[in-house]
Amino acid sequence: MTKKDACISDLKARVLALELAPGAALDEVSLSESYGLSRTPLREVLQRLAGEGYISLEANRGAVVSAMDIAAMRQFFQTAPIIYCAISRLAAENASLAQLAKLKAEQFGFTQAKAVLDAPAMALANHHFHETIGAMSGNPYLLPAMGRLLIDHTRISQRFYNASAPHDGVRITQAAHQHDLLIDAIERRSPEKAVEITLDHWALSRDEIERYVWPDPLPDDTTRRTTGEST
Amino acid sequence: MTKKDACISDLKARVLALELAPGAALDEVSLSESYGLSRTPLREVLQRLAGEGYISLEANRGAVVSAMDIAAMRQFFQTAPIIYCAISRLAAENASLAQLAKLKAEQFGFTQAKAVLDAPAMALANHHFHETIGAMSGNPYLLPAMGRLLIDHTRISQRFYNASAPHDGVRITQAAHQHDLLIDAIERRSPEKAVEITLDHWALSRDEIERYVWPDPLPDDTTRRTTGEST
DNA sequence: TGAAACCAATTTGTATACACTGTGAATACA
DNA sequence: TGTATTCACAGTGTATACAAATTGGTTTCA
Structure with a gap:
């Protein structure tokens, strides 16, 4: 096998x-x-x-x-926070010690990939981290939804990881910190805290994606009719 | 094929x-x-x-x-209403005319199976009805969750359909009526109404299951210490 | 010249034979 | 008699050969 x-x-x-x-x-x-x-x-x-x-x-x-079309993107943004929060809540309630150990190992893998700036490895480690949280939930109904969300989430984020602009490094550090907080919340069996952190984590990720999809416009030298001028 | x-x-x-x-x-x-x-x-x-x-x-x-253990049952009752409502809302928003026609056909199949008291056929027709609502949602992330919920839902309900006690007939008629209301809500593109009906539909189904799992106790002829006596 | 039909080549789908793994019973040994 | 080992069998996993289907190009006819 x-x-x-x-x-x-x-x-x-x-x-x-x-x-x-x-x-x-x-x-x-x-x-x-x-x-x-x-x-x-x-x-x-x-x-x-x-x-x-x-x-x-x-x-x-x-x-x-599998395709990633506009229609799916819309559904993705609608669905992800609901499922992610539900999963995190259940993970905090049901996680086994073995799973917690695995989660910590995966977080270590994530930080390692981050240290050597290996973008695909970071994305994959992040994927496995969240996959394990899904497994912790022990909910066989939500798990496949989570899995499909993660596939597209990782693929979208891939572009972001690869960009690795200076300010993105800070954001990745922030994400890693949220992972640590989430591990702590699960370890202390606090569903409320886990959900709170998950919402923050989602907000961060969503901002990253939005910034990639709708980047700051290029300086427009032809027309000067826009509002906020640069310094 | x-x-x-x-x-x-x-x-x-x-x-x-x-x-x-x-x-x-x-x-x-x-x-x-x-x-x-x-x-x-x-x-x-x-x-x-x-x-x-x-x-x-x-x-x-x-x-x-696939097994149906106690742990899964607990998760089932936690998860089903959330997913069903989300699906119904999206179905009312996104259903195509072809899907609506299919849904009506399946509801017809359900009433037909009900008419001839074919319990397995009723359960299967009901399954297909809700599967189509899942397809209407057009949400590839929730769909697999819905599918897994439906599998267990249909299997649990099977016992109920087979029982076919007199008062169950009334309840099945009620369920069929809710299906009609749901079709109407989807046709009129009313997500709020669809969610409301779905909650009612879930409540009915949950009661059916509960009644099967915790039936009225047998008359206890040994001790007469219980409260409400029979007439 | 355009369109339709046909043919060939590539790719997927199916059948069968063989290899491997896990299980349970029988036997040998302590 | 209890336990451990071995062997046979049942059932899953894999490879290869063959059948069916789709695609793209070519040819033929209007």
């Missing part, structure tokens, strides 16, 4: 890193060759990835990486 | 009807023989069912029908 699991993890990572772009077609034979599997188990890998929302399969048409 | 799709639908129906009991093991060879498929496509069917939460797969151990 190890080879198959490795294939799954790697494909997930590549989707999350946007190395496999949304909408990109996946060829069974080339994938099976590159992972040293035959087509049969590779197809099962694809089925599973489809089940988790990483890719989508169409009959006789093969697999494509 | 038709044969494979038929297999998927049939297995789903059998899981929902509790014909395949929670925890029951599924044998690949016997299933493949009974559906006239070879093991390869049948395994893909199982992968897909696992992805949707109907069954769960364990490496080298095969497939078992």
Whole structure:
């Protein structure tokens, strides 16, 4: 099973890193060759990835990486805070010690990736961190929703991590600090605190995304009719 | 693909009807023989069912029908109203005319099954009705949560439909009426109304389940210390 | 020249044979 | 008699060969 699991993890990572772009077609034979599997188990890998929302399969048409269209974005912003808060609350109530240890390890991985400025690794570590919080919730109904939100969240954030403008470094540090606070809230079994921190964490992330999507306009030298002039 | 799709639908129906009991093991060879498929496509069917939460797969151990334990029940009651309301609100906002037509057809199927007192058919028709409302929401993040809730909801309700005590008939009529109201709310694009009806619908269903789980106590002829005596 | 039909090549879907793993029963040994 | 080991069997996992379907290009006819 190890080879198959490795294939799954790697494909997930590549989707999350946007190395496999949304909408990109996946060829069974080339994938099976590159992972040293035959087509049969590779197809099962694809089925599973489809089940988790990483890719989508169409009959006789093969697999494509899940799209990220405007419609989905709208739903993403509507849905994420609700689910994230519900998950965090339940995580604070139900987390096991083993899961808490795992969470701390993942936070360590995140800070390490941050230290060496490895953008994809940071995004992936962040992904695993929040995945573990999902597992802590122990809610089998919310978990798949969380999973799908995280896929798109990580993919959107990827652009942000890669940018790594000076002020983004501060924001990433802030995010890491919120992770620490969240670990603490879960460890102390405080659902209220966990929800509060999660809302802050979401607000930060949403701002990051908004800043990327709607950046500060370029200086407009042709018309000087705008309000706030630069110094 | 038709044969494979038929297999998927049939297995789903059998899981929902509790014909395949929670925890029951599924044998690949016997299933493949009974559906006239070879093991390869049948395994893909199982992968897909696992992805949707109907069954769960364990490496080298095969497939078992998803369990319904006490822990899950608790989470079910916590989660269902939140997700159902969110879905209904979005459905009222986003439903297409084609989906609305489908919904009406499914409601017709439900009333027909009710007319002939076909309990499993009622449960399945009800399942499809709510599945379509999920599709109407157009929210790819909430949809898998909705799907998993519905699986357990239908399986729990199965016991209730089968009971078909006299007063249950009234309650089923009530549920059918709520479906009509919901269709109307969606058709008139009223999210508030849709949410209100959904809450009523959930309350009714929850009461049904509670009544089944905690039935009226049997008359206690040994001790007469209880409060309200029968007439 | 345009459109429609057909054919070939590529890719997905299915079947079968074989390999591996886990389980349970029987046997050997303490 | 109790326990541990081994072996056989049942069932899952994988590879390969073959069938079906889609796509793109080419040819043919109006």
